[in-house]
Amino acid sequence: MNNTQASLDPRQFxxxxxxxxxxxxxxxxxxxxxxxxxxxxxxxxxxxLDPPLILWSLDKRSSTWDIFQQxxxxxxxxxxxxxxxxxxxxxxxxxxxxxxxxxxAGLGGAPLLPGCAGNFQCxxxxxxxxxxxxxxxxxxxxxxxxxxxxxxxxxxxxxMVLPHPRGRKPEVTEQNESADLLHTKLGDNLFxxxxxxxxxxxxxxxxxxxxxxxxxxxSRLLLVLDSAPNASIGDLQQAAAIPARELNDAMQTLQxxxxxxxxxxxxxxxxxxxxxxxxxxxxxxxxxxxxFAELSEGELEVFRRALKLVVSxx
Amino acid sequence: MNNTQASLDPRQFxxxxxxxxxxxxxxxxxxxxxxxxxxxxxxxxxxxLDPPLILWSLDKRSSTWDIFQQxxxxxxxxxxxxxxxxxxxxxxxxxxxxxxxxxxAGLGGAPLLPGCAGNFQCxxxxxxxxxxxxxxxxxxxxxxxxxxxxxxxxxxxxxMVLPHPRGRKPEVTEQNESADLLHTKLGDNLFxxxxxxxxxxxxxxxxxxxxxxxxxxxSRLLLVLDSAPNASIGDLQQAAAIPARELNDAMQTLQxxxxxxxxxxxxxxxxxxxxxxxxxxxxxxxxxxxxFAELSEGELEVFRRALKLVVSxx
Numbered sequence: 158m159n160n161t162q163a164s165l166d167p168r169q170f171x172x173x174x175x176x177x178x179x180x181x182x183x184x185x186x187x188x189x190x191x192x193x194x195x196x197x198x199x200x201x202x203x204x205x206l207d208p209p210l211i212l213w214s215l216d217k218r219s220s221t222w223d224i225f226q227q228x229x230x231x232x233x234x235x236x237x238x239x240x241x242x243x244x245x246x247x248x249x250x251x252x253x254x255x256x257x258x259x260x261x262a263g264l265g266g267a268p269l270l271p272g273c274a275g276n277f278q279c280x281x282x283x284x285x286x287x288x289x290x291x292x293x294x295x296x297x298x299x300x301x302x303x304x305x306x307x308x309x310x311x312x313x314x315x316x317m318v319l320p321h322p323r324g325r326k327p328e329v330t331e332q333n334e335s336a337d338l339l340h341t342k343l344g345d346n347l348f349x350x351x352x353x354x355x356x357x358x359x360x361x362x363x364x365x366x367x368x369x370x371x372x373x374x375x376s377r378l379l380l381v382l383d384s385a386p387n388a389s390i391g392d393l394q395q396a397a398a399i400p401a402r403e404l405n406d407a408m409q410t411l412q413x414x415x416x417x418x419x420x421x422x423x424x425x426x427x428x429x430x431x432x433x434x435x436x437x438x439x440x441x442x443x444x445x446x447x448x449f450a451e452l453s454e455g456e457l458e459v460f461r462r463a464l465k466l467v468v469s470x471x
Numbered sequence: 472m473n474n475t476q477a478s479l480d481p482r483q484f485x486x487x488x489x490x491x492x493x494x495x496x497x498x499x500x501x502x503x504x505x506x507x508x509x510x511x512x513x514x515x516x517x518x519x520l521d522p523p524l525i526l527w528s529l530d531k532r533s534s535t536w537d538i539f540q541q542x543x544x545x546x547x548x549x550x551x552x553x554x555x556x557x558x559x560x561x562x563x564x565x566x567x568x569x570x571x572x573x574x575x576a577g578l579g580g581a582p583l584l585p586g587c588a589g590n591f592q593c594x595x596x597x598x599x600x601x602x603x604x605x606x607x608x609x610x611x612x613x614x615x616x617x618x619x620x621x622x623x624x625x626x627x628x629x630x631m632v633l634p635h636p637r638g639r640k641p642e643v644t645e646q647n648e649s650a651d652l653l654h655t656k657l658g659d660n661l662f663x664x665x666x667x668x669x670x671x672x673x674x675x676x677x678x679x680x681x682x683x684x685x686x687x688x689x690s691r692l693l694l695v696l697d698s699a700p701n702a703s704i705g706d707l708q709q710a711a712a713i714p715a716r717e718l719n720d721a722m723q724t725l726q727x728x729x730x731x732x733x734x735x736x737x738x739x740x741x742x743x744x745x746x747x748x749x750x751x752x753x754x755x756x757x758x759x760x761x762x763f764a765e766l767s768e769g770e771l772e773v774f775r776r777a778l779k780l781v782v783s784x785x
Contacts (some may be wrong), residue, residue: 164525165611165612165614167520167521167523169525169616170520170611171520172487172616173589173591173614173615173616174517174525176494176549176588176589176616176617176618176619176621177492177493177494177496177515177516177517177549177588177589177621178492178493178494178621178632179491179492179493179516180490180491180492180493182491199516199521200516200517200518201491201506201516201645202491202514202515202516202528203485203488203491203514203528204514204528204601204602204604204606205528205602205604206479206481206485206602206603207485207602208602208603209479209481209484210601210602210603210604212486212601212606214518214519235490235491238635238674239674240633247508253500255646274490274491275487275490275491275699277487279474283601285599287518287519287524287526287597287608288518288519288520288521288522288523289518289519289520289521290518290524292518292526297484298479299480299485300479300484300557300707302483302486302487302490302680303490303492304524304626304677304686305490305677306673306674307490307491307492308635309492309623309632309635311632314634314635315635316632316633316634316635317632317633317635317636317670317673317674318492318623318625318630318631318632318633319489319631319632319633319669319673320628320630320631320687320688320691320712321552321555321622321623321628321629321630321631322631322712331609333506344743345696345775345779346755347758347759347763347771347775348672348673348676348755348758348776349582350775350778350779350782351668351669351672351778352546352669352777353778353781353782354665354781354782355527355633355665355666355669356531356631356663357784357785358662358781358784359620359631359633359662359666359780359782360552360553360620360631362662363618363620365621367618369571372618373634374634375700380657393631398634398635398636400752414594416592424495438717441660444662444729445662448780448781448784449661449777450772452776452777452780454778456663456773456777457777459766459773459774459777460768460773460777461659461661461664461773462766462770463763463766463770463771463773463774464661464664464665464667465664465757465764466762466763467667467668467671467672468664468667468668468671469763470671470672470762471671
């Protein structure tokens, strides 16, 4: 899909930006009068080591701009993979976002949230006018590193990270033998094997979805919509792990493709949508049959049971 | 770990920044004389939708700054999970980075790389002095969206993303029954179960590593170093899936902890390092025993074989 400026569609642009996976943060501040602000943002990034600078950007329409503009400090809380609820909470506009939310005051009163992967406490360094957003650069004065598994945002859905199954060379020669060291040494460990199995099968899985014209998150949402035609937005959001602001976009995409009818708060999967789901199920079954042809029914049952056992130990 | 400005250690700061997972890009440009530049960067992010602006930052010491400063355009290539080699290649300084690398010229001659998750072709909009980096803002004029699984960078290692196993509520009531829809409908699909199993076990795995004072990537590196004391930096980099510029940091961290001795190009795991590896192995075995106690030896063998089968189909 090629998009030129003349026809640059904001929704397609946002969608393309979603190819860049990134973490999720909640940026907070407190003004002199004690008004607290907190917004979910994935525009965070590092800028400089000396001096230590980081940046993020804030929509100019945000009602919290006054607080961020006046505050001497702000704090970036990097969310852990377990903090989807917190991410959704701070993405919703509401009276007092901090009511009932555990936090304590950092530098300049900027709220710090417990359970995060880390945080950066910054003095405001520079605020730059950048299109429809303010670019906010902060100088890091303190930070905490909790090394928790991070919450990630990719293609409009929440995601999590897995260690990369570093490239195994097609032919093992004396020179590159070490490339297979981890495989050899960890080869029989079930956790390691599970990660390898998923990281092997998942990219192909994504490819097969794309062949059917669907992103993984879209088929997931279609499936949820089919099973729960009357679910609330909040329920859909949770069941599909799609942030609120992306859910409408995703539903519109399904509608544009003709898989979903939307009238007011009513949503139903069309016959074209059901046909697409059928294709997806067939694809899934076919992929399963292809890979596991060598296993007997009984062995597949053991495999399934072992996996469910792991899931049950959460 | 709390770090104040007075004692802000650049390595610890970089390490803490690594808690924010993000994609990997190669940013390219071409000046009027036809000189091409290409650098691996993970500082990319979106800024504004209207006008469509994105940004990234470049180390002021980079020899490519002249080209980026003069070029009318630049291109951001978002790497796919299969492109670790390309990421490493463009992170290394060398005479002609594009020799032998497939590419074609985009707007303003900026090289576009095939096989990426997407790209953004931009006209240079603004260049901002920001500490030891230049902040470069571009206006997006064209983009392509290939929706490939992305290459991700987290805690100094390469990683990949997995769909998030959205929060299963502890008690299923009539109101939140839909939260379990995907589980019900996809519950017997082996691919889905594998993802659920990994996303359930992996965070606990990370926790257990942290309890032993190690990040997952550090124990992985220690294991590789132990098995291949004479491996080249390139081999280590590949075997541990750690980018070159992080490998030295990671080895220094292991050295600081007393697990590694480094003299010139010689590296060997100390007795404290071997004791730590022993602890890690014990932890892995214990975790395995705890979870799979209900399965017989024969069933575990079937499970292991099924996982290896998936891995072999890569």
